[in-house]
Amino acid sequence: MLYIDDLPGGPFDMFETYVEYDGPKTFALSSSFLPILYFVNAVDEVEESGAIVAVAVAVDRQRFNAVRAGVVTFRDAFLEASDTHLYTFEWLPELDDSGVPHRFSRARPAILIPDHWLPAAHARLDIATNTVDEFQERNLLALSAAQHQTLFALEVEAPGLNVTAFPARNSGHLQIATHGVFDALAREVAPGSDVIRDLYPAVLDLQAASFVIVMGVEMRAAMLEPVETSGQIVDGLSDLVDSVGSDDSSSFISTMHQHSQRARNRFRDLLESIAPVNSGLAVTTAKPGAESTRKAVASSSQVKLAIQALDDEQPEIEMIEVTRGVLMGLVIRLRRFEIVDLATGVRYKGRMTEEAVQQANGFSVGDESFVAATIRAEVEFASRDETAGAKYWLQSIAQTGETVSADDERDAFGADVERGSSTDGF
Numbered sequence: 179m180l181y182i183d184d185l186p187g188g189p190f191d192m193f194e195t196y197v198e199y200d201g202p203k204t205f206a207l208s209s210s211f212l213p214i215l216y217f218v219n220a221v222d223e224v225e226e227s228g229a230i231v232a233v234a235v236a237v238d239r240q241r242f243n244a245v246r247a248g249v250v251t252f253r254d255a256f257l258e259a260s261d262t263h264l265y266t267f268e269w270l271p272e273l274d275d276s277g278v279p280h281r282f283s284r285a286r287p288a289i290l291i292p293d294h295w296l297p298a299a300h301a302r303l304d305i306a307t308n309t310v311d312e313f314q315e316r317n318l319l320a321l322s323a324a325q326h327q328t329l330f331a332l333e334v335e336a337p338g339l340n341v342t343a344f345p346a347r348n349s350g351h352l353q354i355a356t357h358g359v360f361d362a363l364a365r366e367v368a369p370g371s372d373v374i375r376d377l378y379p380a381v382l383d384l385q386a387a388s389f390v391i392v393m394g395v396e397m398r399a400a401m402l403e404p405v406e407t408s409g410q411i412v413d414g415l416s417d418l419v420d421s422v423g424s425d426d427s428s429s430f431i432s433t434m435h436q437h438s439q440r441a442r443n444r445f446r447d448l449l450e451s452i453a454p455v456n457s458g459l460a461v462t463t464a465k466p467g468a469e470s471t472r473k474a475v476a477s478s479s480q481v482k483l484a485i486q487a488l489d490d491e492q493p494e495i496e497m498i499e500v501t502r503g504v505l506m507g508l509v510i511r512l513r514r515f516e517i518v519d520l521a522t523g524v525r526y527k528g529r530m531t532e533e534a535v536q537q538a539n540g541f542s543v544g545d546e547s548f549v550a551a552t553i554r555a556e557v558e559f560a561s562r563d564e565t566a567g568a569k570y571w572l573q574s575i576a577q578t579g580e581t582v583s584a585d586d587e588r589d590a591f592g593a594d595v596e597r598g599s600s601t602d603g604f
Contacts, residue, residue, distance in 0.1 A: 185267065413472075541575070548577065
């Protein structure tokens with residue numbers, strides 16, 4: 179410990195040194211008992227005794243973090259301080275075994291500091307600094323047990339910043355994408371269940387070390403959360419993040435294949451919300467009654483590799499045979515078609531191959547234009563725009579001359595299911 183008479187907050191510990199030459203010249207002291215820190219700058223030397231004259235400024239933790247990270251210049255730390263926070267003192271350059279001077283004289287208030295004692299205007303510290311306490315996984319587990327609630331925390335980072343922070347825009351995109359992934363995974367875990375319609379993740383807390391979004395699973399208009407269902411959903415999210423962090427693109431794609439296109443799309447949204455700021459992702463989950471948390475981690479480089487793997491993945495191809503269809507739209511010049519499958523009530527629209535153009539040339543269009551067709555569906559593995567759905571290509575087409583019953587016509591034209599890109603209309 180260091181003792182400086184009349185300097186508030188003593189005794190002190192040497193916190194860190196920024197400039198050193200035959201001992202520390204610019205450094206920080208922290209009070210051993212109070213939340214006070216000092217920036218200290220050696221400014222002069224007494225010729226007779228060889229003592230070093232230093233000026234010190236008292237700051238709280240928030241001001242200390244701002245100066246340390248470079249948000250506030252080192253000079254402004256002294257210039258903007260009140261007189262009651264500025265002190266001078268002397269020490270003899272005698273060092274202990276650890277290189278710390280140990281003979282300090284009495285401190286006195288610095289009513290007026292000469293300009294040449296102040297750091298240069300461009301002098302700025304540049305140290306990555308946590309502005310709040312680190313995220314504690316055990317706190318998540320304790321909260322889950324206390325509330326009997328499934329919780330998960332998303333940890334991200336902004337490595338280009340010294341202070342603890344994360345861009346608000348990216349944070350918003352991340353929260354929206356997480357809700358989308360949760361909803362898509364819920365549909366897989368309990369398809370058709372009324373429960374999942376009322377199940378959603380809610381933000382409980384935002385922390386900044388570097389940045390943590392704490393979410394809990396909530397139920398609308400219900401007292402008890404279906405923790406088994408919630409557990410499967412958050413496990414699915416952790417599995418996806420683990421696959422990104424595996425450094426194995428084939429394993430990642432294999433894991434994505436286990437999920438619906440909706441889930442794949444929303445998980446891609448999640449990855450793309452953090453990639454622009456070079457952030458990785460960690461998901462820590464806590465389930466009611468669990469003795470430990472589960473943590474899945476993917477680095478920023480692994481996130482980018484996963485997005486590239488999705489870009490490289492080829493579309494899924496499906497050939498659809500329409501044996502009883504109605505040609506509802508045809509534009510030969512633009513190579514566009516629209517067919518209703520009478521057997522399923524599904525409406526397909528899209529583009530035509532050269533062969534199909536030749537076959538369909540001269541066909542009539544309308545409720546009595548009955549056709550058989552082969553349609554190729556191309557489903558993007560993880561499309562950026564889910565509203566586009568599959569891309570349909572008419573491979574071949576032939577007229578059948580078939581008649582349809584009233585029930586078939588009512589099913590096809592009364593409640594058909596439309597498929598095709600929203601840009602494929604006529």
